[in-house]
Amino acid sequence: MSLTEIDLHKQLKKYFGFSQFKGLQEDVVASIVNKHDTFVIMPTGGGKSLCYQLPALIEEGTAIVVSPLIALMKNQVDAIRGISSEYGVAHVLNSSLNKTEVKQVKEDIINGVTKLLYVAPESLTKEDYVEFLKEQKISFLAIDEAHCISEWGHDFRPEYRNLRHIIKRIGENIPIIALTATATPKVQEDILKNLGIPKAKTFKASFNRPNLYYEVRPKTKNVDADIIRFVKQNNGKSGIIYCLSRKKVEELAQTLQVNGINAIPYHAGLDAKTRSKHQDMFLMEEVDVVVATIAFGMGIDKPDVRFVIHHDIPKSIESYYQETGRAGRDGGEGHCLAFYAYKDIEKLEKFMSGKPVAEQEVGHALLQEVVAYAETSISRRKFILHYFGEEFDEETMDEAKMDDNVRNPKKQHEAKEDLELLIQVVKDTKQ
Numbered sequence: 371m372s373l374t375e376i377d378l379h380k381q382l383k384k385y386f387g388f389s390q391f392k393g394l395q396e397d398v399v400a401s402i403v404n405k406h407d408t409f410v411i412m413p414t415g416g417g418k419s420l421c422y423q424l425p426a427l428i429e430e431g432t433a434i435v436v437s438p439l440i441a442l443m444k445n446q447v448d449a450i451r452g453i454s455s456e457y458g459v460a461h462v463l464n465s466s467l468n469k470t471e472v473k474q475v476k477e478d479i480i481n482g483v484t485k486l487l488y489v490a491p492e493s494l495t496k497e498d499y500v501e502f503l504k505e506q507k508i509s510f511l512a513i514d515e516a517h518c519i520s521e522w523g524h525d526f527r528p529e530y531r532n533l534r535h536i537i538k539r540i541g542e543n544i545p546i547i548a549l550t551a552t553a554t555p556k557v558q559e560d561i562l563k564n565l566g567i568p569k570a571k572t573f574k575a576s577f578n579r580p581n582l583y584y585e586v587r588p589k590t591k592n593v594d595a596d597i598i599r600f601v602k603q604n605n606g607k608s609g610i611i612y613c614l615s616r617k618k619v620e621e622l623a624q625t626l627q628v629n630g631i632n633a634i635p636y637h638a639g640l641d642a643k644t645r646s647k648h649q650d651m652f653l654m655e656e657v658d659v660v661v662a663t664i665a666f667g668m669g670i671d672k673p674d675v676r677f678v679i680h681h682d683i684p685k686s687i688e689s690y691y692q693e694t695g696r697a698g699r700d701g702g703e704g705h706c707l708a709f710y711a712y713k714d715i716e717k718l719e720k721f722m723s724g725k726p727v728a729e730q731e732v733g734h735a736l737l738q739e740v741v742a743y744a745e746t747s748i749s750r751r752k753f754i755l756h757y758f759g760e761e762f763d764e765e766t767m768d769e770a771k772m773d774d775n776v777r778n779p780k781k782q783h784e785a786k787e788d789l790e791l792l793i794q795v796v797k798d799t800k801q
């Protein structure tokens with residue numbers, strides 16, 4: 371089946387009620403409908419789900435969607451059921467189902483009612499399911515959060531490594547769609563290689579966030595006071611402050627409270643009830659500031675977060691991008707401020723020392739990039755985008771000003787760097 375543009379718009383309106391595709395969605399949908407292996411790289415919030423949901427609803431048969439988290443799958447299934455009156459249109463197949471439920475899911479697939487079947491990678495390894503799915507009409511296989519396949523990603527899951535093997539058993543010619551929000555060239559390469567889709571049509575959206583201001587400040591023993599001052603200068607605005615340890619989260623939240631700032635802690639050591647209460651308080655604007663470990667963030671969609679502060683530098687540029695990405699979702703200002711001391715890098719290195727050597731090597735390389743980011747005197751935005759394999763021309767783009775290094779070029783511009791620059795210029799003019 372091949373569809374024209376007009377048809378896709380009609381289908382988009384029919385199933386989702388949207389009158390326009392976002393970014394590259396239309397091209398992606400067309401690629402999938404035309405049975406191409408497809409690779410989608412879009413920042414969080416870019417609208418990746420629709421890229422496979424719409425083709426799944428249009429096409430005959432069932433699309434299998436591999437997703438790493440049961441909670442994410444449930445959300446998606448609920449959302450899909452919300453837009454479609456048919457109950458069977460989306461199903462989850464996982465270990466939480468009883469026998470009767472599994473039977474129902476299978477019947478709906480056989481009858482062609484189920485358009486989307488969400489599975490966790492470990493469920494897909496179950497012999498019984500593979501045998502069953504082999505006999506069904508499968509429209510395509512979508513791998514969401516595909517970076518989980520790569521050790522270079524921020525969320526490596528070994529179960530993802532078996533996917534190619536299983537997919538082959540379900541069917542040799544089923545189109546594969548991989549989607550991710552993490553776009554380092556290394557991760558990209560890993561995904562294509564591991565899924566065995568080297569020729570996939572690739573769609574990559576820009577990762578530039580023009581409304582975010584990037585800043586790094588040296589971390590001294592007065593860092594808490596620096597943070598208090600910053601938050602007071604941004605009185606009444608919503609913000610997130612990330613710390614490495616639960617203990618520091620508790621301490622800093624308390625320090626802020628003592629200083630009259632409306633702040634609460636959030637970390638995985640709090641019980642589930644407190645966590646969800648604190649999350650709601652932040653979302654409902656009963657508090658201004660959440661002090662948190664990285665446990666806070668997955669699925670948080672507060673549009674008007676005005677600042678993200680890192681009390682401790684994160685372990686990779688990618689994590690930093692994800693965490694700061696929670697600022698300014700509404701397109702309004704978002705200040706991303708990281709406090710940096712080399713001592714913290716050493717601490718992170720030490721944390722890794724118990725891990726397998728291969729993991730340590732990856733971790734070390736990622737950390738070196740963080741050091742380079744923190745210590746660079748070039749545009750931070752340019753640095754981040756370069757990390758994601760993207761060019762950014764600060765000469766011509768307005769958002770270049772949204773960057774401490776561009777706004778206040780370092781006075782003590784190290785002679786060494788100037789020299790390197792000069793050598794480069796000489797080389798360029800010679801060519």
Ligand code: ADP
Nearest residue numbers: 388390391392412413414415416417418419420
């Ligand atoms: P991602 O998986 O890339 O992080 P999602 O698929 O969760 O992003 O989509 C983010 C938000 O964008 C959702 O609220 C979704 O409903 C919305 N969205 C997606 N496509 C469109 C569109 N074409 N028009 C308007 N809103 C859209």
Ligand code: MG
Nearest residue numbers: 415418419514
């Ligand atoms: Mg998503």
